[in-house]
Amino acid sequence: MKFQFDINADLQKLGVEQENYGICTGTKWKKPTGNFVESFSPSDGKLIGGVFQASPADFHEVIQTAKTAFETWRMIPAPKRGEIVRKIGLELRKYKKPLGRLVSYEMGKILQEGLGEVQEMIDICDFAVGQSRQLYGFTMHSEREKHRMYDQYHPLGIVGVVSAFNFPVAVWAWNAMIALVCGDVVVWKPSSKVDLCAVAVHKIIANVLKENNVPEGVVNLVAADSNQFGDEFFSNRNIPLISFTGSTKVGKKIGRLVGERLGKAILELGGNxxxxxxxxxxxxxxxxxxxxxxxxxxxxxxxxxxxxxxxxxxxxxxxxxxxxxxxxxxxxxxxxxxxxxxxxxxxxxxxxxxxxxxxxxxxxxxxxxxxxxxxxxxxxxxxxxxxxxxxxxxxxxxxxxxxxxxxxxxxxxxxxxxxxxxxxxxxxxxxxxxxxxxxxxxxxxxxxxxxxxxxxxxxxxxxxxxxxxxxGGEKETGGGRESGSDAWKSYMRRQTNTINFSTNLPLAQGIKFEV
CATH class of the missing domain: 3.40.309.10 (Aldehyde Dehydrogenase; Chain A, domain 2)
Incomplete structure (x- = not known):
C-alpha cells in the first residue's frame, strides 16, 4: 500500500508557508528581489512550498547589517554568548520532530536520519556552550627579563556558511554555534534544493534572539542560487572566513577565490x-x-x-x-x-x-x-x-x-x-x-x-x-575542520602578546641598538 503523508501540520508548527522570504537578519524578514524557487519532495513529488531568492543587492545589504552587528556581538563576554547558544539548543529540542520530518521530506533521507540530524544540532549547541568558557590561549616564558608573553584568540568577523543539500541543517549548526560563541556573526547560504529547512531553522531561533536582545545581523540567512552571486560571496573581503560544504570541483574554485584575497576557508569536499x-x-x-x-x-x-x-x-x-x-x-x-x-x-x-x-x-x-x-x-x-x-x-x-x-x-x-x-x-x-x-x-x-x-x-x-x-579530510577533501575538538580555532584570529613591565627596553636575541 502506498504511504501517504501530509507535511502541512509540521509546516504550520515551523512557521513555513507556501511563499517564504529568503532573507532574514535574525528576527526581521525581507522579501528578496530575486526569483521564486519552488521545492518538491523527492519522496512523492509534491510541492512543499517556495522561497523568494536573494539578489546581489540583497546580499550586500545583509553583509552591511552583519558588519554592524559584529561590532556589538564581539564585545559580549563569551560565556554570555554561550548562554544564547544554550537557549537555541533548548528551542531546537521543542521542534525536533517537525523539523526532523521536514528535513526528511524535503531532502529525502529517512525519518530516523532526519531526526538524527536535528539531534546533531542540539548536541553541537551543548558542545559550544562548554566551549564558550574554554577559548584558551597559552602563556610562554620570555627570554627577556621582566617580560610576559601569551597568546589569545579574537573573533574574526563574518563567517560565511555555504551548506549542501545532504545535511540541510546540521552543517550550518556545526559552524554557526561554534562561530557564535567565538564572537563571530554568521551569514548562511543554504543549498537551494532545501531552502525550506533553512527558513524553518531561522523561524525556530527567532524567539531566542528576540527575547535576549541579540543584535539584528548576528545570525543571517541569504537564500539564493549560487549562479546569482556565488563568486561575489566568496570574493567578498568583508567575509574573513568561508565554510563551504560541497563538491571538490566547486571547492577548488572557492579555494582560489578566497585565496586570491588571502581569506580563510574551511573546505569540506568530496569523499571516496x-x-x-x-x-x-x-x-x-x-x-x-x-x-x-x-x-x-x-x-x-x-x-x-x-x-x-x-x-x-x-x-x-x-x-x-x-x-x-x-x-x-x-x-x-x-x-x-x-x-x-x-x-x-x-x-x-x-x-x-x-x-x-x-x-x-x-x-x-x-x-x-x-x-x-x-x-x-x-x-x-x-x-x-x-x-x-x-x-x-x-x-x-x-x-x-x-x-x-x-x-x-x-x-x-x-x-x-x-x-x-x-x-x-x-x-x-x-x-x-x-x-x-x-x-x-x-x-x-x-x-x-x-x-x-x-x-x-x-x-x-x-x-x-x-x-x-x-x-574534515585531507587531499581533495579540502583539509578543513569543523565541529568539535579544537576546530574552534579556525573561527578566530590568533594574536601573540608581549608585555614589558620594566623600565628597560631589551631586544630579543640579545641585539644591541643604542641611539
Missing part, C-alpha cells in the same frame, strides 16, 4: 571512503557497517562508504551475505517508518547514478547487483533507485571519483600493505575504516603508514561522525 575488511574481522559487524554506510541517505553522505577492500579468503562469503541483505532493503517514502532507503534528492542525481553504472560497466566492472530506477505505486517521483554492488579494480577512473549515490565497489586484496595502498590510492581523503580484531592490523591502519584520511575508524563504519571530534 573505504572500509578494509580483514580475515580477522567480525563479519556481522562489518556487514552492518557496510550496508548503513553504503545505502544510508541513499549514498548521499560525504562519508558514505564507496569502496570495500576485502581479504580474498572471505571475499566470496562476504559478497553473498551482502547481496542477500541488499535484496531485502526496504526502499520507499522517507517518512515511512519501515523505509531503510529513501529517494535520491532529484532526477539529476538519478541520472548521475545511471551514468556511473554505465561507466563502471564499460570499464570492465563485474556487476554483482545492478541498480535501476524504480517505478510504479509509491515511486511516482522518479527519484527512487535500487542500490548497486559491483566488483572493480581500484584504478578505474569512475572508481577514483565520488558518485553521490548508492553505488558500492568491491575490491579484493591479499596482503595488508596492498589493502592500505589501495585504500589510499584515490584523490580524496575524508573518512576510512578497518574491521579487524587483530591489534597489529588495526594499529598499522592508524599509524603514519596507514590511512591518509582525516577520519580513521576501527570496527565502526565510515559514516556517523560524532560532533565531539574535528570533522
Amino acid at each position: 571512503n573505504a572500509i578494509i575488511i580483514t580475515k580477522n574481522a567480525n563479519p556481522e559487524m562489518a556487514l552492518r557497517a557496510v550496508v548503513f554506510g553504503a545505502v544510508g541517505t541513499c549514498g548521499q553522505r560525504c562519508t558514505s562508504t564507496r569502496r570495500i577492500i576485502v581479504h580474498q579468503s572471505i571475499f566470496e562469503t562476504f559478497k553473498e551475505k551482502l547481496v542477500a541483505v541488499y535484496k531485502q532493503l526496504a526502499i520507499g517514502h522517507a517518512l515511512d517508518p519501515q523505509t531503510l532507503v529513501g529517494p535520491l534528492v532529484d532526477k539529476k542525481a538519478v541520472q548521475n547514478y545511471l551514468n556511473a553504472i554505465q561507466r563502471v560497466e564499460e570499464a570492465g566492472g563485474k556487476m554483482i547487483l545492478k541498480g535501476e530506477v524504480l517505478t510504479g505505486d509509491g515511486f511516482e517521483s522518479g527519484c527512487f533507485v535500487r542500490p548497486s554492488i559491483v566488483e572493480v579494480e581500484n584504478h578505474f577512473s569512475i572508481v577514483q571519483e565520488e558518485t553521490f549515490a548508492p553505488l558500492l565497489y568491491m575490491i579484493k586484496y591479499t596482503e595488508l600493505d596492498e589493502a592500505i595502498r589501495l585504500h589510499n590510492a584515490v584523490p580524496q581523503g575524508l573518512s576510512s575504516a578497518m574491521f579487524s580484531t587483530n591489534l597489529m592490523e588495526t594499529e598499522k591502519f592508524l599509524s603514519h603508514e596507514g590511512s591518509d584520511c582525516g577520519i580513521a575508524n576501527v570496527n565502526i563504519g565510515t559514516s556517523g561522525a560524532e560532533i565531539g571530534g574535528a570533522f
Whole structure:
C-alpha cells in the first residue's frame, strides 16, 4: 500500500508557508528581489512550498547589517554568548520532530536520519556552550627579563556558511554555534534544493534572539542560487572566513577565490571512503557497517562508504551475505517508518547514478547487483533507485571519483600493505575504516603508514561522525575542520602578546641598538 503523508501540520508548527522570504537578519524578514524557487519532495513529488531568492543587492545589504552587528556581538563576554547558544539548543529540542520530518521530506533521507540530524544540532549547541568558557590561549616564558608573553584568540568577523543539500541543517549548526560563541556573526547560504529547512531553522531561533536582545545581523540567512552571486560571496573581503560544504570541483574554485584575497576557508569536499575488511574481522559487524554506510541517505553522505577492500579468503562469503541483505532493503517514502532507503534528492542525481553504472560497466566492472530506477505505486517521483554492488579494480577512473549515490565497489586484496595502498590510492581523503580484531592490523591502519584520511575508524563504519571530534579530510577533501575538538580555532584570529613591565627596553636575541 502506498504511504501517504501530509507535511502541512509540521509546516504550520515551523512557521513555513507556501511563499517564504529568503532573507532574514535574525528576527526581521525581507522579501528578496530575486526569483521564486519552488521545492518538491523527492519522496512523492509534491510541492512543499517556495522561497523568494536573494539578489546581489540583497546580499550586500545583509553583509552591511552583519558588519554592524559584529561590532556589538564581539564585545559580549563569551560565556554570555554561550548562554544564547544554550537557549537555541533548548528551542531546537521543542521542534525536533517537525523539523526532523521536514528535513526528511524535503531532502529525502529517512525519518530516523532526519531526526538524527536535528539531534546533531542540539548536541553541537551543548558542545559550544562548554566551549564558550574554554577559548584558551597559552602563556610562554620570555627570554627577556621582566617580560610576559601569551597568546589569545579574537573573533574574526563574518563567517560565511555555504551548506549542501545532504545535511540541510546540521552543517550550518556545526559552524554557526561554534562561530557564535567565538564572537563571530554568521551569514548562511543554504543549498537551494532545501531552502525550506533553512527558513524553518531561522523561524525556530527567532524567539531566542528576540527575547535576549541579540543584535539584528548576528545570525543571517541569504537564500539564493549560487549562479546569482556565488563568486561575489566568496570574493567578498568583508567575509574573513568561508565554510563551504560541497563538491571538490566547486571547492577548488572557492579555494582560489578566497585565496586570491588571502581569506580563510574551511573546505569540506568530496569523499571516496573505504572500509578494509580483514580475515580477522567480525563479519556481522562489518556487514552492518557496510550496508548503513553504503545505502544510508541513499549514498548521499560525504562519508558514505564507496569502496570495500576485502581479504580474498572471505571475499566470496562476504559478497553473498551482502547481496542477500541488499535484496531485502526496504526502499520507499522517507517518512515511512519501515523505509531503510529513501529517494535520491532529484532526477539529476538519478541520472548521475545511471551514468556511473554505465561507466563502471564499460570499464570492465563485474556487476554483482545492478541498480535501476524504480517505478510504479509509491515511486511516482522518479527519484527512487535500487542500490548497486559491483566488483572493480581500484584504478578505474569512475572508481577514483565520488558518485553521490548508492553505488558500492568491491575490491579484493591479499596482503595488508596492498589493502592500505589501495585504500589510499584515490584523490580524496575524508573518512576510512578497518574491521579487524587483530591489534597489529588495526594499529598499522592508524599509524603514519596507514590511512591518509582525516577520519580513521576501527570496527565502526565510515559514516556517523560524532560532533565531539574535528570533522574534515585531507587531499581533495579540502583539509578543513569543523565541529568539535579544537576546530574552534579556525573561527578566530590568533594574536601573540608581549608585555614589558620594566623600565628597560631589551631586544630579543640579545641585539644591541643604542641611539
